[in-house]
Structures are given as structure tokens and as C-alpha cells.
Amino acid sequence: MSSADGRFAPSPTGTLHLGNLRTALLAWLFARSAGARFLVRMEDLDPGRVRPGSAEEQLGDMAALGLDWDGEVVFQSRRLDLYAAALEALRAEGLVYECFCTRAEIRSASSAPHGPLPEGAYPGTCLRLGAAALAQRRAAGRPPALRVSAGAARVAFEDRLMGAQAGVVDDFVVRRNDGAPAYNLAVVVDDAAQGIGEVVRGADLVDSTPRQLWLARALGLPEPSHAHVPLVLGPDGDRLAKRHGDVTLREVSPPSALEWMAGSLGMPGATSAAELLERFDPAALPREPAVLGRV
């Protein structure tokens, strides 16, 4: 294992678009340019959203761009015992509590200002339930979610591309009220279990990083470093989406997709992942969102 071991972790819920694939390419470039392992993990904990055949299609698209990965692809749905063990460890430390709130209750509670917590953050309503109210909520039969008790901790980190970052951690959910482990818990447990040293992912996830670092510390797990890469926008300036059309390898040939990615990464003219790897310099990467016009 190396401190630069990296990963790409898509949700197999549909076809990857060129923005997703560009992030996969970047994660691969970061890891491979450091001589490190590159792993793939399927974040398939939401059975209602997983689409049959999607994982295979996504892996095929990565391979079509010339990306390779080490070892078996990991599926989160087959690792529930790991997440259960982490929840038990948090419970043993007194770091989780039951939350019975409905979405509507959370929305109205979080709209009021709550000290240092970010707007929309859960204000800890259920942490302050008295014994009688707690017993009443339990007896009512609505299954609780589990939230961490983070005490509005402030967590700072240095992002390799975005520089100094910091956030206040709210009492986020680690087990949903349908019993499924929540995204943040699974990511932290898996990155540690897989030995990931550097998390390279889209800038849309930068706000979840303080939560994940807090959780890694709470669980006594190693903290990976981070590089959040600029997003890809459509011609209208909105975040790239399927509605922009011609944005997947179903419509765009792999060579054309690579040609656009190479240009958007400041390496115009490169025609293969291997050539991009030879020329890759993280310090020279554009820091602005890329716009996908005509490919």
C-alpha cells in the first residue's frame, strides 16, 4: 500500500457522463503518476436506485478510456457487516443517538439559526429529548435514524487543489431510518479498509469532507488526503447532466471523449490515457470548472 493509493467510487445507478469519467481519469492519473494502486468501488447501498447492468457498463466505459484498476471491484452492498461494526463502535463510544424526526420536522427545525452550524444543518433536536419524550417516540413505532453527536466540531483540512478548507460538522446521519448505512459512514469505513491514501473526487463533495474526517477520527481510522477536482459544466453553465445530450460514451466515441478531456485538463493533443499519464502534472491542472461544448 502507498499513501497515494486512490479510487473511483461511482453509484451504479445509470450511465456515467463525461464529467464523471473525467473525474475517474483524474483519480487514475493521480494514483498511477505516483506509482500507487487504483481501486474501484461500487456505491450500491440504495437498492431502489441501482440499475441492473449499470456497474458492468461503467467498468466497460472506464476500460474503453484505457483506465485499469487493481484487484476486485468492491461492492458496498456486500460489506454490510463492516458498516455494522463501525456503528457499534460509535455506539460504544456514546457518539450516536436516535433521531425520530420526519423530513418535514427537520426542515422546519433547521430553518432557524443554530449558532455555528451551517444553514440547513440538523440542530440536534432529538439529542435533547427527555426520557419521557424518548420513550413516547420509541413507542410510536417510527424507526429512528442514527446520528452522530458531533458537537458542532470545526474540522479543517488542506485540499491539494482547492487549498485550505474548513467546515462545522453537524449531527449527520450514519444509519438511515430504513436501517441502511448512510453514505458518509460507508465511504469512511471503505476508504480506510481499502487503504486509500488520497481521495480524488468532484468538487461537489468537498462539503462532505469535514464530516468524513470527523468520522475517521471518531473511529480511530487513518485520514486520507483530498484533491477535489473542478466540475464539468454544460454549455449553459449548469452542472453537466444527461439532459445536455451527447454526454456519454453511448453517443461520443472514446477517442473523441479523451481528446476533449485532454484539452480540458491542459494537455491538448494527448490521444490516450497512457499519454496523459506521461504528461500529467497535478500542479498544472486548471482550477476552474471545465465547460463541455461540442466534443
Ligand SMILES: [Zn+2]
Ligand atoms: Zn431528530
